[in-house]
Amino acid sequence: xxxxxxxxGTSEEELRYAAGLLAxxxxxxxxxxxxxxxxADAENPRAVEKIFAAKxxxxxxxxxxxxxxxxxxEEYAHSIPVIAYRLAEKFWPGxxxxxxxxxxxxxxxxxxxxxxVGIRMPCHEAARSLIRLSGKALAAPSANISGSPSPTEAAHxxxxxxxxxxxxxxxxxxxxxxxxxxISFEGDAVRILRxxxxxxxxxxxxxxxxxxxxxxxxxAEGEKVxxxxxxxxxxxxxxxxxxVDGSEEQYLEFVSRHGGNGVCAMIFGSEADxxxxxxxxxxxxxxxxxxxxxxxxxxxxxxxxxxxxxxMPSPQGVGLAVYNRLLRAAGxxxxxL
Ligand code: AMP
Ligand code: MG
Numbered sequence: 001x002x003x004x005x006x007x008x009g010t011s012e013e014e015l016r017y018a019a020g021l022l023a024x025x026x027x028x029x030x031x032x033x034x035x036x037x038x039x040a041d042a043e044n045p046r047a048v049e050k051i052f053a054a055k056x057x058x059x060x061x062x063x064x065x066x067x068x069x070x071x072x073x074e075e076y077a078h079s080i081p082v083i084a085y086r087l088a089e090k091f092w093p094g095x096x097x098x099x100x101x102x103x104x105x106x107x108x109x110x111x112x113x114x115x116x117v118g119i120r121m122p123c124h125e126a127a128r129s130l131i132r133l134s135g136k137a138l139a140a141p142s143a144n145i146s147g148s149p150s151p152t153e154a155a156h157x158x159x160x161x162x163x164x165x166x167x168x169x170x171x172x173x174x175x176x177x178x179x180x181x182x183i184s185f186e187g188d189a190v191r192i193l194r195x196x197x198x199x200x201x202x203x204x205x206x207x208x209x210x211x212x213x214x215x216x217x218x219x220a221e222g223e224k225v226x227x228x229x230x231x232x233x234x235x236x237x238x239x240x241x242x243x244v245d246g247s248e249e250q251y252l253e254f255v256s257r258h259g260g261n262g263v264c265a266m267i268f269g270s271e272a273d274x275x276x277x278x279x280x281x282x283x284x285x286x287x288x289x290x291x292x293x294x295x296x297x298x299x300x301x302x303x304x305x306x307x308x309x310x311x312m313p314s315p316q317g318v319g320l321a322v323y324n325r326l327l328r329a330a331g332x333x334x335x336x337l
Contacts, residue, residue, distance in 0.1 A: 031171025
């Protein structure tokens, strides 16, 4: 049955209202610096089940637990390596999720049956206030219907979740635009399970970094992956997306040859004057591309695009996160010129 979905602002009164819903076992759309999350009390299995139901999320895909104070880390995780504390000191609050052995207090539904839990401390002010006001740690995956592009504006959450959840807190556009970097620990090394705004380059100043091969490679049917989210097709608009890897000249020549009804180019921006077919720009720098990527993928649906040729992003820094999300949106279809 459809419920009415309130759009709330970030005043203390409105955050208190949202926190009250969370404390009562309801789920709420929450802004963070990465993407909008769909939050529930991480310790309450019935509340967390509502997230899976609202999103249509596969039961084996674990949720990230969000805290507002580093002191709470040890309530949820044990056997925390020294390097984890060092990285928390450096990158928290911020878009870094650490996978650690979980304590009993985290129910199986939150960790999708794993004996580990992903924990992060967001730096978005409204998210931190909401966590503190609720008095809970909040389990929160991205607030989209599973498989569709992650929401980076409250309107995206409304488009996917209206009628399914009681409230969304509107904190404006998410500045980072792609989900957090997820890491696990292997001795003194860290393994990047999912790239995000905290880059491999930055992490390597603090520890040896291993990039999981599923960041850029599709998992085979039935293959076990360390980060369950990595095996699903994701972030997909309705259009078929193809990544085109080549120089500006090669790319422009390719799209002008492949233009036609329902075909749209997804360009950086600086080549706009020279693009001969309809296009949407997603940004010249990796940071701009990260911030715009999901909104652009949603816009492509809005204009009824059927085939999208996306210019290959640079995989350096946060660009690796952009490339990783775009690869999944494209079902790993890349044309190399
Ligand atoms: P979302 O919040 O929708 O971005 O999804 C969170 C992602 O974080 C999941 O899809 C997993 O890939 C990853 N993740 C969360 N918890 C764990 C964990 N305990 N072990 C490995 N990966 C995790
Ligand atoms: Mg997600």
